[in-house]
Amino acid sequence: MRLAVLGAGALGSALGQRLVYRGWDVCWGVRPGDEGRHSHLAAGLVYAVSEAVARAQVIVLALPAKAVPVVIGDGRAFASRVVLDFTTPATSDLSCTSPPAEGSVAEYIAARCPTALVAKVFTSMGAEVIADSNLDVRPQMFVAADRRATYEVAERLVEALGFEAVRAGRLRQARLLEAMGLLWLRLATVERRGRRIGLRVVSY
Numbered sequence: 001m002r003l004a005v006l007g008a009g010a011l012g013s014a015l016g017q018r019l020v021y022r023g024w025d026v027c028w029g030v031r032p033g034d035e036g037r038h039s040h041l042a043a044g045l046v047y048a049v050s051e052a053v054a055r056a057q058v059i060v061l062a063l064p065a066k067a068v069p070v071v072i073g074d075g076r077a078f079a080s081r082v083v084l085d086f087t088t089p090a091t092s093d094l095s096c097t098s099p100p101a102e103g104s105v106a107e108y109i110a111a112r113c114p115t116a117l118v119a120k121v122f123t124s125m126g127a128e129v130i131a132d133s134n135l136d137v138r139p140q141m142f143v144a145a146d147r148r149a150t151y152e153v154a155e156r157l158v159e160a161l162g163f164e165a166v167r168a169g170r171l172r173q174a175r176l177l178e179a180m181g182l183l184w185l186r187l188a189t190v191e192r193r194g195r196r197i198g199l200r201v202v203s204y
């Protein structure tokens, strides 16, 4: 099962490299013409977005939320793919979420790609922590999806990263996970708690 990570920034690099280390078949999708700009990633595994999507069964979206409509287009290239959306739509001042009319970025993707299996994944931590293999606490990632098959792929990925998957309900709950993404970002930056914080479910 080949996985394409769209976006080779902080999150896309950390996620993809960790999965490569765990033996997954990963490639990256970047802007056309930018393939040579990402020498920190495994050589020969960086393609233009359309080529990476064509080569993979599972697509990870590690892009700015505003780039999603550009990359998804009419959705046809994503037919029958599993699409795992890690984006956080937020206003530039981080005062609130800025979701599309569908309610969340993940629901926007599902509306454009009706045959795709779409999940929202909230990382609950920053890319720096994802890249770190020496953690005292096993981090959690939250997943929302409509179909069991989608959950199974998302949970395999989260567990391959060494993290615990937490089910958050149906894809409609993606809007809650996107709001949690903004909460994390505000705590880390505006409230100055630093980027090594995480959010998790605890029992008392």
Ligand SMILES: NC(=O)c1ccc[n+]([C@@H]2O[C@H](COP(=O)([O-])OP(=O)(O)OC[C@H]3O[C@@H](n4cnc5c(N)ncnc54)[C@H](OP(=O)(O)O)[C@@H]3O)[C@@H](O)[C@H]2O)c1
Pocket: 006, 007, 008, 009, 010, 011, 012, 029, 030, 031, 034, 049, 061, 062, 063, 064, 065, 067, 070, 071, 086, 087, 088, 089, 123, 124, 125, 126, 127, 128, 181
């Ligand atoms: N970083 C984190 O800790 C973290 C954690 C959880 C969730 N997220 C979410 O993950 C997403 C990515 O965050 P990030 O921190 O990795 O951002 P980033 O470092 O800015 O990386 C974004 C990447 O997307 C690429 N990109 C933008 N528009 C594109 C397009 N139209 N086609 C192809 N590639 C495009 C950028 O390429 P260029 O450099 O050429 O613009 C860049 O490589 C965001 O939605 C963010 O909210 C991030």
